[in-house]
Amino acid sequence: MTITAIRGFNDILPGESALWRHIEDEAVKVFSACGFSEIRVPVADRTELFLRSIGETTDIVEKEMYTFTDRHGDSLTLRPEGTAPVVRAYVEHKLYTSPVTKLFYAGPMFRYERPQKGRYRQFYQIGAEVLGDESPRADAETIGMLVELFRRLDVSGITLHINSLGCAECRPGYKSRLKIFLQGVKERLCENCQRRMDANPLRALDCKSPKCIEATENAPRITEHLCQPCNVHFERVKHGLAGLNIAPNINPRMVRGLDYYSKTTFEITAEESLGSQNAIAAGGRYDGLVSDLGGPATPCFGFAIGMERLAIVIKDKGFQERPLAAFIALGAAAEKKGIELLKLWRGAGLRITEDFSEAPLKKRMKRVDQIGASFAVILGEDEIKEGVVSLKDLKTAEQEKVKWENVVQRVFKVK
RNA sequence: GUGGGCGUAGCUCAACGGUUAGAGCACUGGACUGUGACUCCGGGGGCUGGGGGUUCGAAUCCCCUCGUCCACCCCA
Structure with a gap:
């Protein structure tokens, strides 16, 4: 077991x-x-x-x-x-x-x-x-x-x-008053309340048993004493x-x-x-x-x-955590650049995780979808040259190239 | 402490006492070597909570036990 x-x-x-x-x-x-x-x-x-x-x-x-x-x-x-x-x-x-x-x-x-x-x-x-x-x-x-x-x-x-x-x-005066009242209706109280009548008579008032509710209907009220x-x-x-x-x-x-x-x-x-x-x-x-x-x-x-x-x-x-993005680096150069970019984006308040697997992109896209990411942030050789990432909205399937410094505001815009 | 319901795959659930316990979803491989979620084909998964009993034969019936949920008592 x-x-x-x-x-x-x-x-x-x-x-x-x-x-x-x-x-x-x-x-x-x-x-x-x-x-x-x-x-x-x-x-x-x-x-x-x-x-x-x-x-x-x-x-x-x-x-x-x-x-x-x-x-x-x-x-x-x-x-x-x-x-x-x-x-x-x-x-x-x-x-x-x-x-x-x-x-x-x-x-x-x-x-x-x-x-x-x-x-x-x-x-x-x-x-x-x-x-x-x-x-x-x-x-x-x-x-x-x-x-x-x-x-x-x-x-x-x-x-x-x-x-x-x-x-x-x-309270002591009220308690004894209540006790006297409870004595009078003792037989109509549930077992529990009869048992604790002396030690803690107030509890009879709070009892949910219909018997007790009925029996204590006319009990003295503390608010009046x-x-x-x-x-x-x-x-x-x-x-x-x-x-x-x-x-x-x-x-x-x-x-x-x-x-x-x-x-x-x-x-x-x-x-x-x-x-x-x-x-x-x-x-x-x-x-x-x-x-x-x-x-x-x-x-x-x-x-x-x-x-x-x-x-x-x-x-x-409907309370939910802030949306999560996932970073996918294609190749060693992108992984290295990613260290710097992730620091930048995280510092600006973005929630972003990285997919460290070396599987084909297809599988990595599937992985980031499964972990619940709302966006895939892809960095490959082409993107590095242009100073951009391919940002894919995993809900709408829309994809566009976004400059590195604009990634955070772009993600926040969609939410 | 008292009473009741329920325990079958990761999840939701099927299976008259009778072949090898199934399905959907999920997972996984492929179709598809820079694009998930859709589609198609394949795959792995279970001491049916545990123990005992009845029976030729038990997921199914009986007993015990553990777990869980709900209610009572009481409390947040």
Whole structure:
């Protein structure tokens, strides 16, 4: 048997990688324009980091982490998400000495789940974090930045869902209120929700089981039990979004899977071809995490985009790599001249490869066609004498002689 | 972790339990020694995912296993 990739770990082949590169390039442009800088954190961190940040009773920690013991006996975990390592780095390097720090990251995350459409064990996220800003405008503007990125990537049919989960002041009170309500309808809840009712009652609101949706129809809503500061914050976030012409869908039932969220949480869904895995980005505020991890009290807001899901949603939008030309030298003199010419053309921005085979021209034409070149650039004895190449458009079969210095503009003209 | 669909050539798929497992596309040689993609003629390709069983005989039926896709749980 030949060796195959690990289950849930995928190769991104050239046809698709061009789109990925495009997404990443656009994200960097948009984030950078908003004042974010890149941070690169390791793919592995101490297991304890994730236990303390994500929460010990979450599904991620309970059953989805790639955890192993290294040769030294330390328990390490492949990062299941990006915020925890970023905050760890923020605290470790004391970046909080700056009043506000805006960071973005991109890279693979790891969760041990059954693969399905838009979900893999190694998956890629692009995320951004605003550390040290408590303003509701930070929430709104950061969501706005994300919406702008999706607009530029030509993602259509997206919906923004937002909610507020309250804070350390008001959430406990709501939680016990909800627990009392759930006790009353306990028999009508699904097994799962009955089991986690005490540890994590909020999850019952997010359950997709029709039983639970029906049973919790009249459950108290968190948005009606926020403390004054949280309520004001939430109102200002909504106001800020309105100022950006973004109409959110207020969803008081939305609960996120990580324990560190407080106040604003949000999710952006795409209706297109994703089935139930339709969240392409999500995030929220986590005002308590930095101090939980040993730093000073630091309000933060962030999000992560799921690359695979985003790629699915924009896949059919016709993004393509720049056209490629192929150089064919006929004879030793042409090969030598080619070294100089290729340098000239490539320096001017042309994508051009060379066919190194010594086969008859017929076969070489076929080869360059097969590798996907749009143009054949032929240099033989006649052309050298005239200071030209024979430039053939492989789509239209039109061929003409073009002066060496005009090759690049001639190719760009056709595109 | 639970449930379902599917595994035959590089790809998309055929083949009633019965000759030597086929076709299209792709690849490759030639017709055609400075012109691909069109046309014509030829060629290579397969432990039918793997293992076991039933049978005179298995790609086909049964069991196990692996892989994959989809859904659930949950999440980006």
